[in-house]
Amino acid sequence: MKRSSFAYALVFALSLLAASCKESPPAETPKPVAVATPAVITPADIPAGYGYPGARTEIQAWADEWEIAKITQHTWDMWAGMTADSGQTFNGSKLPYWETWCGTEEVFGGTCGKAARPGHPFRLASQLTHLARLKGLSGPPDTQVVSFNKFNPSMAQYLQARHAGPGTAGPYNYTSVPSLIALNQAWPSNTATVDRKVEEAPYQPATPGAAGYAGIETKPVIFLVKATGLTPMPLWLGPAGSTNQNNPTPNTWTTCVLLDPAAAGGSNVAPVPATPEQIAKKVTMPYGCTTYLYAPLATIYSFKMDAAEAQSWNSVQGNGGTASAGDYGVLGAMHVNSKEIINWTWQTFWWQPGQDAPNNFPGSKAGMTANVQGPWRNYASCSAYNQTEGRTSTKMVVCFNPFLETSKGIPAGLSSNCMSCHGTATAAGSNNNLKTLLYPFNYAKPISFGEGAVPIDPRFAGYTRTDFSWAIPGNATK
Numbered sequence: 001m002k003r004s005s006f007a008y009a010l011v012f013a014l015s016l017l018a019a020s021c022k023e024s025p026p027a028e029t030p031k032p033v034a035v036a037t038p039a040v041i042t043p044a045d046i047p048a049g050y051g052y053p054g055a056r057t058e059i060q061a062w063a064d065e066w067e068i069a070k071i072t073q074h075t076w077d078m079w080a081g082m083t084a085d086s087g088q089t090f091n092g093s094k095l096p097y098w099e100t101w102c103g104t105e106e107v108f109g110g111t112c113g114k115a116a117r118p119g120h121p122f123r124l125a126s127q128l129t130h131l132a133r134l135k136g137l138s139g140p141p142d143t144q145v146v147s148f149n150k151f152n153p154s155m156a157q158y159l160q161a162r163h164a165g166p167g168t169a170g171p172y173n174y175t176s177v178p179s180l181i182a183l184n185q186a187w188p189s190n191t192a193t194v195d196r197k198v199e200e201a202p203y204q205p206a207t208p209g210a211a212g213y214a215g216i217e218t219k220p221v222i223f224l225v226k227a228t229g230l231t232p233m234p235l236w237l238g239p240a241g242s243t244n245q246n247n248p249t250p251n252t253w254t255t256c257v258l259l260d261p262a263a264a265g266g267s268n269v270a271p272v273p274a275t276p277e278q279i280a281k282k283v284t285m286p287y288g289c290t291t292y293l294y295a296p297l298a299t300i301y302s303f304k305m306d307a308a309e310a311q312s313w314n315s316v317q318g319n320g321g322t323a324s325a326g327d328y329g330v331l332g333a334m335h336v337n338s339k340e341i342i343n344w345t346w347q348t349f350w351w352q353p354g355q356d357a358p359n360n361f362p363g364s365k366a367g368m369t370a371n372v373q374g375p376w377r378n379y380a381s382c383s384a385y386n387q388t389e390g391r392t393s394t395k396m397v398v399c400f401n402p403f404l405e406t407s408k409g410i411p412a413g414l415s416s417n418c419m420s421c422h423g424t425a426t427a428a429g430s431n432n433n434l435k436t437l438l439y440p441f442n443y444a445k446p447i448s449f450g451e452g453a454v455p456i457d458p459r460f461a462g463y464t465r466t467d468f469s470w471a472i473p474g475n476a477t478k
Contacts, residue, residue, distance in 0.1 A: 040113070040114060041088055041090060041095070041100050042088065042100065042113070043100050043101050043102055043112070043113055043152070043153045043156065044086050044088070044097055044100050044153070045097070045152050045153050045154065045211075045213055046078070046081035046082055046084075046097055046152070046216075047081065047084070047097070047211075048206075048211060049081070049371075050077045050078065050080055050081030050084075050371060051073075051074060051077045051078075052077070052078055052081055052212075052214070052338075052340075053203065053204070053205060053206065053212045053213060053214040053338070053340050054074060054340050055205060056203065056205065056340060056341055056342075059074065059340050059341050059345065059385065060341045060342075062074075062385065063341065063385035063386040063390075063391075064386070064390060064391040065390055065391070066386065066389045066390030066393065068383075068389075069367065071383050071385050072366070072367040072381075072383060073367060073369060074345070075345075075347040075381055075383045076367060076368050076369045076371070076372055076381070077369055077371055078336065078338065078345075078347065079336070079347070079349060079372055079376065079379070079381065080369060080371030080372045080373070080376070081097065081371075082096065082097050082098040082216075082218075082336070083096040083097070083098065083301075083372070083373075083374075083376040084096060084097055084371075084373070086099070086100050088100055091303075091304060091306065093303055093304065096301075096376075098150055098152075098218060098220075098334075099150075099303075101150040101151055101152050101153070101156070101216075101218070102150065102151055102156045103120065103121050103148050103149065103150050103151075104121050104123070104148045104149045104150075104471075104475050105121040105148075106121075106156075107149075107151050107156050107159050107160060107175070107475075108159070108175045108475045108476065108477055109477075110160065110175075112151075112156045112160060113156075120148065120222070120303075120305075120309050120312070120329065121148045121312065122146050122147075122148060122222065122309070122312045122313050122315075122316045123146070123147065123148055123316055124141070124144060124145070124146065124147070124316055125145040125146070125147040125219075125221065125404055126147075126470070126474045127404060127405075127407075127409070127410055127439070127470075128141035128142075128143065128144075128145060128404075128407050128409045128410070129141055129409060130409065130410070130438075130439060132409060141407055141409050142247060142249055142407055142408050142409065143249035143250060143251050143252075143406075143407055144251075144316075145221055145250065145332075145403055145404060146221070146222050146223070146313065146316055147219055147220060147221045147222065147404075148219070148220065148222075149217060149218065149219055149471050149475065150217075150218045150220060151215075151216065151217055151218070151471075152213075152215065152216040153213070154202045154204075154213040154214065154215050154216075155201060155202070155215035155216055155217060155339075157202075158174075158201050158202050158215055159174055159175055159471075159472070160175065163198065163199045164199065165183050165186060165198075165199075166183075166186045166187050166188060166191070167182075167186030167187075167188075168186075169182040169183070169185075169186050170182075170183070170186070172198075174198060174466070174472050174476070175472075175475070175476055175477060176476055176477060176478075177429075177432060177434045177476045177477060177478045178432055178478070179476075180427040180429075180434060180464070180466075180472070180473065180476055181427070181428070181429045181430060181432070181434060183198070183427070183464055184196070184427055184428045184429070184462075184463065184464040185430070187464070193450070193456050193458075193460050193461050194449075194450035194456045194460075196460070196463065196464050196465065197464060197465040197466075197467065198464060198465070198466050198467050198472070199467075200339070200342070200467050201214075201215035201339040201467050201469070202214065202215045202339065203215070203339045203340065214338045214339045214340045215338065215339040216336065216337070216338045216339070217335075217336075217337050217469060217471055218334055218335060218336050218337075219334060219335040219404075220331055220333075220334045221331070221332045221333040221334065221350075221401075221403045221404060222329045222330065222331065222332065223320065223329070223330050223332045224313065224320055224321045224323055224327060224328070224329065224330075225259050225261065225297060225302065225327065225328040225329075225330050226261075226283050226321065226327050226328075227261060227324070227326045227327050227328065228261070228262075229281055229282070229283045230258035230259065230260050230274075230278055230281045230282045230283065230294070231258070231259050231282070231283045231285065231321070232256035232257070232258055232259075232282055232283070232285050232287055232289055232292065233256060233257045233258075233259050233300065233330065233332070233351070234250040234251070234253040234255075234256055234287055234289070234332075235253060235255045235256060235257050235271075235293065235351075235352075235353075236250075236253065236350060236351075236352060236357055236402040236403075237253070237254075237255050237357055237358065238357045238358045238359065238361050239361075239414065240358065241253055241254055241255055241357075241358075242254065242288075243288050246408075246414075247406055247407060247408040247413070248402070248406045248414075249406045249407055250287070250332070250402070250403055250406070251286060251287050251288060252288045253287065253288065253289070254288060254289060254290045254291055255289060255290075255291045255292075255293065256285075256287055256289035256291070256292055256293070257271045257292075257293045257294065257295050257299075257353065258274050258278055258279070258281075258282055258292055258293065258294045258295070259295060259296070259297045259299075259300065259330070260294065260295070260296050260297060261297045261328065263295075263296030263297065263298070264296070265295070265296035265298060265299075266296070266298050267298045267299055267374045267375040267377065267378065268377070269295060269296055269298070269299060270295070270299075270353060270354040271293035271294060271295040271299070271353055271354050272293060272294055272295070273292075273293060273294070274292040274293055274294040275294070278292070278294050279292050283321065285320040285321055286320055287320065293354075295353060297328065297330075298375060299353045299375055299378050300330045300331065300332075300351055300353070300375055300378065301330065301331040301375050301376065302328040302329065302330045302331075303328065303329050304326060304327070304328060304329075305323055305324075305325060305326070305327050305328065305329055306325055307325040309323070309325075309329065310323040310324050310325050310327065313329070330351075331351070332350065332351050332403050333348070333349060333350040333351065333401050333402070333403035333404065334348070334349050334350075335348045335401060335404070335418070336348065336349065337418065337422070337468070339467075341385065343386075343419060343423070343449065343468065344419070344422070344468050345383070345385050346383065346384040346385065346399065346417070346418035346419050346422070347381055347382070347383045347384075348363075348381065348382060348399065348400070348401040348418065349379040349380065349381045349401075350379060350380055350381075350401055350402055350403055351378060351379055352364075352365060352378065352379060352380035353378040356380055357380070357402075362382045362398055362399055362400055362402070363380050363381050363382025363383075363399065364380050364381075365377070365378075365379070365380050365381070382398075382399040382400075383399060384397045384399040384417040384418045384419050385419075386419065387417060387419050387420050387423075387446035387447065388446055394445075396415075396417065396420075396443050396444070396445070396446070397417045397419075398414075398415055398416070398417060398443075399416075399417045399418055400413055400414065400416045400417070400418075410439060411438075411439055411440065411441045411442070412440070412441065412442045412443055415442070415443050416440070416443050417443060419468070420440050420443055420446065420447050421439055421440060422468040422469070422470060423447050423449055423468055424436075424437045424438070424439060424440060424447065424459070425437075425465065425466045425467075425468055425469050425470045425472065425473065426460065426463035426464060426465055426466060426473065427463065427464050427466055427472065427473045427476075428462060428463045428464065432478055434473055434476065435463075436463075436473045437459060437460075437463060449465075
C-alpha cells in the first residue's frame with residue numbers, strides 16, 4: 001500500500017513543533033513551561049525525558065524475550081509523561097498532557113484542536129455492549145461505566161487524514177463508516193488476507209534535533225464525585241472482593257472509599273477505615289459496598305465539571321449519581337496503547353490507593369518509577385507487549401482493567417489481554433452497516449496476525465484490519 005501524503009506532512013509538522021526537544025534519561029523529569037491559558041487548548045504530546053518514543057527494535061526485543069522489568073519501567077515512564085503538567089490550564093486547573101489531547105467527538109467530528117476546553121464526551125464504554133450489538137441483541141449491560149477516547153496529536157492527525165488504498169474509491173477516511181466499507185470492498189479478489197489492512201498508525205523515532213512521536217490511543221474511565229458530602233468510589237480488591245466472582249463489575253465490589261472534597265490531605269494519604277459518622281454522611285450511589293474506607297479527594301485525579309459536562313454525564317445515566325456543575329469527574333482507570341512497536345505497546349491503569357489487590361491481580365504498583373508524581377502514584381498497572389510471555393513461550397499474558405473487562409458482555413475478560421482483543425479490530429459491511437469481528441471468546445492461545453511463517457488466522461478473511469484500533473470502527477460516523 002502506498003504511503004499517504006499525511007505521513008510526510010505529519011513528519012514535517014511535528015518535527016517543527018518539537019524541534020528543540022531531545023530525549024534525556026528517564027529519571028530526569030522536565031519542568032513544565034508555564035503559559036497563559038489560551039483561548040484554545042493546544043494538544044501537546046509527551047515531552048522529552050520519559051523515554052518516549054522508545055526505539056522500536058529495542059522494545060520489540062523486550063517483548064520477544066519478555067524482559068518484564070524493562071517493559072514495566074517503560075510503562076511507568078509513559079504514564080509519568082502523559083500525566084505530567086502540560087503548563088496549560090482550564091477553569092483554573094492544571095492540565096496533564098493527556099488532558100490536552102482531542103477526544104472522541106473532536107477527532108471523529110473534525111474539530112480537533114479547535115476547542116476552548118479539553119474534550120470529555122461522556123458515553124457508555126463501548127466494549128460493554130460489543131457482544132450484544134454484534135448479535136443483534138438489546139438490553140442494558142451488567143454495569144455502566146462512563147468512558148471515551150483521547151488521542152495524542154499524531155494519532156488525531158492520522159485519524160483525520162485521508163489515506164491511500166486500493167481501487168478508485170479512495171482516498172479513504174477512517175472516521176467514516178461508508179469510507180471504511182468502501183475500502184473493504186475495494187480490495188482486488190487476489191489480495192492476500194494479511195494485506196487487507198489500513199495504513200499503519202504513525203511512528204517516528206527521535207533524531208538529533210527533533211523529537212519523535214508514536215500514535216497513542218487512550219480510554220479514560222470516569223466516575224462522579226459530588227462537590228459536597230462523601231462520595232463512595234469502588235475499590236478493586238480482586239474477584240473475592242465482589243458479590244459476583246465470575247463477573248466482578250465495579251457495581252458489585254464490596255469495598256468503597258469515601259472521597260472527601262473538603263479534606264486537606266494530600267495525594268500520599270492512604271485510605272483508612274471510615275468512622276460511623278463518616279459513613280452516615282455518604283452520598284447514595286448504586287454500588288454494592290458493605291465496607292467503607294475514607295480518603296481525601298486528592299488521592300485520585302479529578303476535574304470540576306462545568307454545566308455542559310454535567311449535562312453530558314446525565315445524558316449517559318452513568319455509573320452513579322446525577323451530576324451538577326461544580327461536581328467532580330474522577331479518573332477510575334485508563335487503557336493506553338502506543339504504536340512504538342508494530343503490534344502496539346499495551347498498558348492499562350486503575351485507581352488502587354494504599355495496598356495492591358490480593359495476589360497483584362491483574363497487576364500492581366510494583367516497579368513504579370520516581371517520574372510518576374502526585375495522585376498518579378495511586379494507580380496500579382499491567383502490561384501486554386506480547387500475547388504470550390515472550391516469543392517462544394506458550395503462556396498467555398493476562399492483562400485487563402478491572403473497571404472495564406469484568407463485564408459478562410466481554411467474553412473471558414478475567415483471562416484476557418489487550419493485544420489479542422484489539423488484534424481482532426476490523427471493518428467490513430455493506431449498505432452503510434458496518435460489520436466487525438467479535439472479541440476473542442477465550443485466550444487459550446495467541447491469534448496469528450500473519451507474521452513470519454505462521455499463516456494469518458482465517459477469521460480475518462473478508463475483513464479489513466484496522467491496525468489494532470477498535471476506536472476506528474467503534475467511533476466511525478455514518
